[in-house]
Amino acid sequence: MAKIKYTRIEGRSGGYYAFMAGSALVASLLPISALILFLQGHHVTGMTNQVPWGMPIVMAIYLIGVSAGSLVLSSMSTVFGKTEYKPFARVASMLAVVLIVAGLMAIIMDWGRPDRVLVPFFHFQPRSMFSLNAILYNAYMLIGFLYLVALFRENEVWAKRLGLSAVIIAVGVHSGTGAIFGFVYVRELYNSPLLPPSFIAAALSSGTALMIIVLKYTFDATGRKLDVGYIQGLGKLMGIFILVVLYLIFIENVTRSYAPKNYEASSFLLLHGGKFTFYFWVGLIGVGLVGPAAIVLNSATGSSVRWILAAAWLQLAGVLMERYLIVIPAQILPLELLPGMEITSVFLDGQFATYSVSAVEWMYSIGLFGVVAFAYGLAIRLWPMLPEEAVMQEPPA
């Protein structure tokens, strides 16, 4: 294979400065909202003692997922021998590192005491998925970074070793993230052994979606040549990942709904949960999964770059919806303290809780996107992340 020439982007155009200024402005919402949370307390958010986890946790697991997906895509050439994807290995692994950092920021700044950020490094609880994930996330971040260095040094042997390690840890990272929820045995909508694999599947589909979007826009904006075959190939891949996500969601819900003790939980999510039911069927299943899968797996729309790009945006939004639906509805359902009894109390026992995203949480969430966009724009300006051109080679006769 011909040597790929990577170059920095020039970064002197009005468009680039506008992108950087815009993303910096958006990114500034994150420290502002985090400071409000820290100084005021969580009463300024939609989070309560009934719904203690809100949008920051949704964003954290979303970003961590997209990161793991990007990393696996980056390793396709180095680890899995799909050499045609080599041109994107650097940019994908850089995004993986940026996204995991953003995901960790989302978790830590949502703590009641983010000033105690070093405490988890000194006190472990081996039974806590959070404690184990702290180790996994940091190892993943470090290996992802070293892998990027190996890619830059064109050290194929180490790129392979570190890439493989990173993939293994990425699987661990995402299984662990799913297990945070899956292990919570008292809440019917959390407790499931399928959450870890389901997290990995959605990580792959959303990671591919992000890659499609990032490559298409960056190559266009910087006047680099990108073979349409790449976008089509990634589109197909995304479609297959989405089918896996759909299958896992189907099995999980059917299994849960079969047991009479879960009728209330299942019917809440699937039938009469108001906005949550709407988000599930229309937002997640329709717009987020079936829609994009149909687009990319249909031969006419699946070969059109515009359609694939639209499908990627839908999928990226769909997985954010999926993360929201994993985190929130399980907390809305009341805990069954006395099965068979109706209970009430001043602590809202026995009642469905309510949650809506507050202004501060919107700022926090949107700010995280700004941080990712700014870091990406900076990285492609500072280091040669992108190939001058990405042209698919003819398969050898």
Place this chain on the structure above:
Amino acid sequence: MDFDRRDFLRIGAAVTAGAAIGPVASAMTQVEKEGSTARRWGMVIDADKCSADCTVCVDACRTENNVPRFDDPKLDIHWIRKIAFRPKGIEGATERTFPAMCFHCEHPPCAHVCPVAATFVRPDGIVQVDKHRCIGCRYCVIACPYKARSFVAKHVEPKEGDNPKVPSRTHGVVEKCTLCAHRIDQGMQPACVEACQKKATGAMVFSDLNNPDTDASALLRTGRARQLRADLGCEPGVYYMGL
């Protein structure tokens, strides 16, 4: 040293397996008992003796532990609350009540999920939160089956008349019933139990459940006391009669 992809796979698999062994191994070692001394503080509460309009236990707890009121049911902190219950689907069924607090489980999910071990089990079975270590991640609030935990979402100013014997509070950490450990350590009963016995019907009985000569142990031997959600296996230290 020759180090090929296969070796790497092996090492990677070993590391992953090792990480997976963590929770399993620690769960296995903790199956027996998470507290250790011969004592096991606990309660037996008789719902038949608990009158619906009585809140002396709740009031005593608020006074003893300086539990503030925000007058917002979503943010309010509850160390102990009265729960009203009646059978589902039976028209005109009588509503009865019982107080619920932290049950100081033998296998506390809150302590299991705490990433920094800020929640821990004292040797005498009392589940405590180290407020100076808690990072405020709220995983314990998610995991507790009994809704015993409250996150302090708002700053609370200490006020005149606060009980100086309990630590002051700051926002950003999770707290819950301490079983009045500060009183127990001085040979007294928890404030809620004392209030119930002195000012109300004495529905709450507190003692060492491992000592067969106590009132609570005698009530347990009647065979009429049970734990809430015993099916979860957390082994709460608070038993109920008349539910």
